[in-house]
Amino acid sequence: MPTLAIRASYAPLINLFVSREETRYYLTGFYSHPCDAGGVNLVATDGRRMGIFREEEGFIDGNGIWPLRDETLRACKRARDDKKKIRWLVIAPADPEKPDGTHRVSIVLTEPFSKASSALELAASDLPDLVPHIALVRPIDGTFPDYTRVMPKEMPTEAHASWFNHRYLETFFKVAASGDAHAPSICVHNTAPTEPTIILAGARPDFMGVIMPMRGGMDAGKFPAWWNAAPAAQAAE
Numbered sequence: 397m398p399t400l401a402i403r404a405s406y407a408p409l410i411n412l413f414v415s416r417e418e419t420r421y422y423l424t425g426f427y428s429h430p431c432d433a434g435g436v437n438l439v440a441t442d443g444r445r446m447g448i449f450r451e452e453e454g455f456i457d458g459n460g461i462w463p464l465r466d467e468t469l470r471a472c473k474r475a476r477d478d479k480k481k482i483r484w485l486v487i488a489p490a491d492p493e494k495p496d497g498t499h500r501v502s503i504v505l506t507e508p509f510s511k512a513s514s515a516l517e518l519a520a521s522d523l524p525d526l527v528p529h530i531a532l533v534r535p536i537d538g539t540f541p542d543y544t545r546v547m548p549k550e551m552p553t554e555a556h557a558s559w560f561n562h563r564y565l566e567t568f569f570k571v572a573a574s575g576d577a578h579a580p581s582i583c584v585h586n587t588a589p590t591e592p593t594i595i596l597a598g599a600r601p602d603f604m605g606v607i608m609p610m611r612g613g614m615d616a617g618k619f620p621a622w623w624n625a626a627p628a629a630q631a632a633e
Contacts, residue, residue, distance in 0.1 A: 400454070400460065401516050406485075410438045412447060414440045422536055428460055431450050431451075445567055449603050468530050482507070486503075486519040499533050501531045547592070548592075560609060560610060564607055575599025580598070580599055
């Protein structure tokens, strides 16, 4: 059965992209799998926006789609208080000798510069005073979509005018604000006005997002009609 250990601060960030629609139940959690560059890829999408994080310090054995319950998110968000510790989210089989799919969700604190292996060892020690058990969960059944299919083969180099839902864009600014930059920013790349659009967050090199454009109420490639009608002399005043 799969086992996962990631720094807890990633949980509330990837949860921003998790779907709330039960009809596509396999999108109501985040997908985790090994990253080719090392570490773990964390992916979530609601069909309109997608977030991909590479947790370079994470550990994973197998793939899985994991739900994030409220009690888990509350425990993970307290990571900012542990200035001298690393707070880990560990999801591991509740009883390896009885593989019924049940996993135990734990929050583990380790010393600075500790690796995921230290968190896994503590989580397996069954010391509730040191390793609080937050919840019991099962991986979400179903197949997570091949998210790589919506990604362009190369980063677009030409600019295109597109419309985006402002609420969806706010999600990406929240990711950017979680970094160290004093003025969080995002960079948008797309291949065509209606194609999936890549979003990068300047202070989060471990993140890449995708947002789907929407149809606008006017031609995004032109100035508003009132501007074009303004006399040149008036515009210069």
